[in-house]
Amino acid sequence: MTETIAKIKSLSEAYFSDIQAIRHHLHSHPELSFQEFETADFIEAELRKMGITDFERKAETGITFMLKGREDNGKVVAMRADIDALPIIEANEVSYKSQNEGVMHACGHDVHTSSLLGAVRILKELKDHYSGTVKVIFQPGEEKLPGGASVLIKEGILENPKPDRILGQHVMPLIPAGKVGFRKGMYMASADEIYFTVTGKGGHAAMPENTVDPVLITSHIIVALQQIISRNCSPKIPSVLSFGRVEALGATNVIPNEVKVEGTFRTYDEEWRAEAHVRMKRMAEGIAESMGAQCDFQVMKGYPHLKNHPEYTQANIEAAKAYMGDENVEEIDLWLAGEDFAFYSHHVDACFYRLGTRNEAKGITSGVHTPTFDIDESALKTGMGLFAWLTIAELNA
Template sequence: MLIDKIKTLCSLYSGEIIADRRHMHQHPELSFHEHETAAYIKKLLDLLEVPWRASAGTGIIGTITGSKPSSTVVALRADIDALPIDEENDTPYRSVHKGIMHACGHDVHTASLLGVARIAQALKDDFAGQIKLIFQPAEEKYPGGAKAMVEEGFLNYPGLDAVIGQHTMPELEAGKVGMKPGRYMASNDELYITIRGRGGHGAQPHLNVDPVVIASHVIIALQQIVSRIANPAMPTVLSIGKMFAAGSTNIIPEEVYLEGTLRTLDETWRKEVHAHIEKIAKGISESMGGTCNVKIQGFPGVHNNEELTAKVFQYAVEYLGKENVVTLNTWMAGEDFGEFSQLAESCYYRLGVGNKAKGINSSLHTPTFDVDELNVFNMSSGLMAYIALRRLGNK
């Protein structure tokens, strides 16, 4: 049976997959600078005789073609960049690059996809069609690698049937996966607001236009978008996380700089919020004698195709057992995987990596994040390979 073949191969290659993960975890690179990581991936694909092409700078697209004739293509995606976090774990594979760490599991995603390459190459005679291996750069930083890869057009293959992605989830026990059909992850917009006034002596406020006071009113007013303008049934998050004013105890500055984030699950409402933010920030600033510049940039949300996700759920149950596949709630974090939904039906599922008994339960984007390697890599590559081959077989 296909499951037995894949599980045997996954077990056979698990040591190599873990070694891949540890190498990448030790040598993390930030968004758009993943040169060593890309070189490592290319070298391994060459050893596996998997043809590849470069994309979006440090990105890579590998191709595995089954021996049986078919024009159907399934794409699998992994992101390869790390975060500007100083690792605090004391492990043999701790990051050697100070201030840079794989704290979001992208090393796990990449190692898993390299494992898929090993498995699919070994099973070329068992399937028809093609598997595209997408190693995407810069998921953590706007404008993101996904958008660039899509715009280059290298993924516009005739017959592209589905794009599948996975992401670590420390809250979920290793050995389990979870997914949600429909709206799953929020859009992710970065807000940059600059409010300008007229600086001067703090003891002469009547001669100045205080941008600190203006900014304070803007921050409070923006919260009304969520509490009074948004439909309560539509999840919306608007947070200002940074406020910088280069004044002093007796100095009113010339300008105040704000940064924040906007998350929501509806693209139409998202565009409306953009307009509300600009109108409120500029309106308040001008009414108080100042000026305002608003810049908003970000990614669309992740929408899992309902029919495809139902199939992926079924495949996961077949491979892992019903008790190891769960339905998730909406997650308000952002991800540029949604860009790939323009190309074909897509499904983005979560890979359990936690193990409380071993003390492996730190959240994503923390300096102590880690994964239960043994219980993750004995199934992550195999499951993804099985999903791809089952989808190709059904087509």
């Protein structure tokens, strides 16, 4: 074990400049979800440089292939990285700034992809240090429903062979570079989109008696929907219902005909999730009807909650401590963001952990999904090295 760790760390140092250059290229050429054609071509070109040619396309821009160890012990571990970017205008002034206007790797998927390419290079170099099979997955469309993971699963990514385990990592700007974070069990929330339109009867604001005011009715609905969380959900189940867009195109003296609302619902229990969808629709439509209006209430079902397999995650925690030292492995809290890696976690024992990227001394502190997000690139050494080591450790367990 000690010898393998030493070799991985040495290779991570040796490959760092190459992986950094890959990350810069990806960051400069971001592509939106399910449009990652140049990104996929670039990944394939990098694989060919490693002598890997037996890759397969899935969902048009997804890529998968196998790596074999010294012998077949029947074990299969999958490694996944997402490859898409976000519709954000980059504000960073760096040499690798996005060249695609309005598109940016603001969630670190360029880091995930380059780290996995580095890990593949290490695993190929050290194939005599492990047994079994590695299934590598470069996945499109994490940022957009229905989620690239769900598409790949439908196309059989978890079959022939079916992985025993699946491993994923994600940048975390709250954790310093050189550290990682793990959480066993429930980790990330399901994420559904809420859209509803209240239609009434508009008119002059000075004569409300001649209207069916959709603004007032919508306000009642928004307030009332919060009791779905506070009075129908067990306090033991974290849940969030938030509305971020309310559009009422009236004026100071004009009551509009309709109001459009958009929001999100997140939780950790699939039965409660389904029940909440029904309750919210029934309540919103009932309030509107009782006040003389109509409500068209739609739930766009998103990603399920993400659950980290307790035993597998604990094994990875111990392996990470062996690789990085106890002081560099943190326990992290629940996070109510959504992530389509969750789909895998409902089919295969999964572990999704956080890669620290923060460096306050360098001013690298911006959160993901912001125009100024960036990383301390020393995290790439941890990203590729730990990814490779956790896979080897599981295959040899």
